[in-house]
Amino acid sequence: MDTSTRTTPEPRQALHDSSLMQLMWLASPALPIGGFSYSEGLEAAVDSARVATESGAAAWLLDQLHLSLARADLAVVAQAVPAWQCAEHARIAALNAWVLQTRESSELRQQTEQMGRSLLEWLRNHTTARAEQIDLLAALQPTYPLAFALASSACQAPVRACLLTYAFGWAENMVQAAIKSVPLGQSAGQRILSALTARIPAAVDHALALADSERQAFSPMLAILSAQHEVQYSRLFRS
Incomplete structure (x- = not known):
């Protein structure tokens, strides 16, 4: 097995307060990138009665976490954070192209592009990234995983902490989306979030253990x- 591009395991490190606060900011649902407006196929699953209960929503999201997010976007972020830190421009471009090429529907591609552009604009108004990094990302038709990797790479946090942040922001x-579309109560939502947090x-x-050849975005039912x-006919979410 080719492991030349596998992420090297990091020693566990304590987070400095400033790094922790920056990661919390990136995970916040209040970050103005539009993540709240997407259900990533969940609304269609509700409409077709595949998800109708709290337990069904929890099972769906846990499957999505392990079968989709961990194998694709999280694995990309794991490779992209050190690429940004080491200014590996060709590597960054290749990872961004992989994300674009593996979106399996038009709206999933639109989601990663819209959130990538929105996070790029957020970066323009902060001191998180350098101007040359922002220019490079802007020239690539930026996707959300690559934009997030750039934002988190400046936090001086371990790669694993960056991935935990990405996954928790996705989970929230x-x-x-489940609370609004199933619908569910807030207590049910907290129980689902607790289950996701335990498995993140x-x-x-x-994701950290995957080599390039092991990344995959094959989720046919989700697509x-x-x-x-x-x-x-009727929907609450953009995707």
């Missing part, structure tokens, strides 16, 4: 539901 947005570290460790959502 998806739980809110294992998903992150899996089908996303395509169906594009023409769904």
Whole structure:
């Protein structure tokens, strides 16, 4: 097995206060990048009665965490953070192209592009990234994982902490999507978020262990539901 591009495991480090605060900021649902407006196929699953209960929503999101997020976006962020820190421009471009090429529906691609552009604009108004890094990202048709990796790479935090942040931000947005679309109460949402939080570290460790040849974004039912959502008669979410 080719492991030349596998992320090297880091020693566990304590986070400095400034790094922790920056990561909390990036994970916040209040970050103005539009993540709250997407359900990533969940709304279509609700519409087709595949998800109708708290337990069903929890199972769906746990599967998505391990079968989709950990194998694709988290693995990309794991490779992209050190690439930004080492100014590996060709590597950054290749990872961004991989994200664009592996979105399996039009709306999933639109989501990663819109959130990538929005985070890029946020970066322009902060001192998190250098001007040359922002210019490089802007020239690449930026995707959200690469924009997030740039934002988090300046936090001086371990890569694992950056991935935990990415996954928790995703989990919060998806739980809110479940609350609105199933629908569920806030207590049910907190129970689902608790279940996701307990499983996120294992998903992150899996992503960190993947080589380039082991990344994958093959989620056929999710892609089908996303395509169906594009023409769904009534919907709350953009994807």
